[in-house]
Amino acid sequence: MERYSRQVLFSPIGEEGQVALASKHAVIAGAGALGTGSAEMLARAGVGKLTVIDRDYVEWSNLQRQQLYTELDARDRLPKAAAAEKRLREINSEIEVYGLIEDITALNAENLIGGADVLIDATDNFDTRFILNDVSQKLGIPWIYGGCVGSYGMSYSILPEKSPCLHCLLKQLPMEGYTCDTVGIISPAVGMTTAYQTAEALKILSGNTDQLRSKLVSFDLWHNQHTSINIDKLKDPACTSCGENRVYPYLNYENATKTAVLCGRDSVQIRPGSKRDIDFAKLAEAIAESGGEASANPYLLSVAIDGFRMVVFKDGRALIHGTKDVSAAKNLYYRYLG
Structure with a gap:
């Protein structure tokens, strides 16, 4: 002891x-x-x-x-x-x-x-x-x-x-x-x-x-x-x-966040288990403060940060371009979308 x-x-x-x-x-x-x-x-x-x-x-x-x-x-x-x-x-x-x-x-x-x-x-x-x-x-x-x-x-x-x-x-x-x-x-x-x-x-x-x-x-x-x-x-x-x-x-799998590597593309799709309502202005401000760039239209926000391009839709679905690594894509998603 x-x-x-x-x-x-x-x-x-x-x-x-x-x-x-x-x-x-x-x-x-x-x-x-x-x-x-x-x-x-x-x-x-x-x-x-x-x-x-x-x-x-x-x-x-x-x-x-x-x-x-x-x-x-x-x-x-x-x-x-x-x-x-x-x-x-x-x-x-x-x-x-x-x-x-x-x-x-x-x-x-x-x-x-x-x-x-x-x-x-x-x-x-x-x-x-x-x-x-x-x-x-x-x-x-x-x-x-x-x-x-x-x-x-x-x-x-x-x-x-x-x-x-x-x-x-x-x-x-x-x-x-x-x-x-x-x-x-x-x-x-x-x-x-x-x-x-x-x-x-x-x-x-x-x-x-x-x-x-x-x-x-x-x-x-x-x-x-x-x-x-x-x-x-x-x-x-x-x-x-x-x-x-x-x-x-x-x-239950249906309520879990889904990820998929897109066929023929260097990209991962992430879809949350429940729909969200993303505030593009708030997210763009946070991205800018973190050293990234963001631009939006009424349907999506396009983000360039950490060497990746992330496209975020209003319901929380996102496409992370520049990787086929699901873990890396999820890390990026959680970092900026909470």
Whole structure:
């Protein structure tokens, strides 16, 4: 116990809680800013098994806030899951660490996440978050939502059968959303969000679920604001994800984002699971602030950015030209459309 002696001295965990941590499995969905922060804290805390899932690779812009990665990782464009696994094994050789280079979808989510004792959200889009939510409800796995952008962050812990689920809170996919690629982010906002998420994970994994925070917490570090909202009354008995007649709609292929490489063309089509109403003016402004160029007509917005050309239609469908790599196309789509 010498390695974890200071944690064991913390009476809510103690020796019994530390033994419990060593027997537990945490799955972290995403290995960006939130994922690397949570993974490192859980590895140092002695959680017995960590699985980190991510489809992306390390870029120079990640180094400002994604704490497991180095300049060498960015130069070599290492997959984030592989780089994270290597670094976490160096941090704690006593635990099991698995980095999975995967895109979480409605088709593979149950296999990737099944068997976990807690699921931590570190994703960058609500398509995936709603998949995580349905898997959590279907398999009975507690999960911890988190998000941050700019100087703002928020977190909420969801216990199947007890808490309102994410679908209860939002009902449908958000139509617009800021991203780190459009408005930026400061690393203290990341650190605060991961602190909230990881503290909740440690409570679950050490057997202290009675100490879980039942409220949705949000904050803005730059403007010195902090809010805690009781949302218990938002639990909906008719919710299709967690209600009395649940059907887990986001595990249904028809509600998933569809991608297709266009035959004979160096292009990928992305179609969201539900129709959106894209504000071309707002999106064009965000693209310009990120160094790209955009022009619109009443039907579509044409964007040139990051070496690609992206054509966005009003309903959210997009064509990404200049690649046949579905993962790269989805990364670009989520970066600028949230």
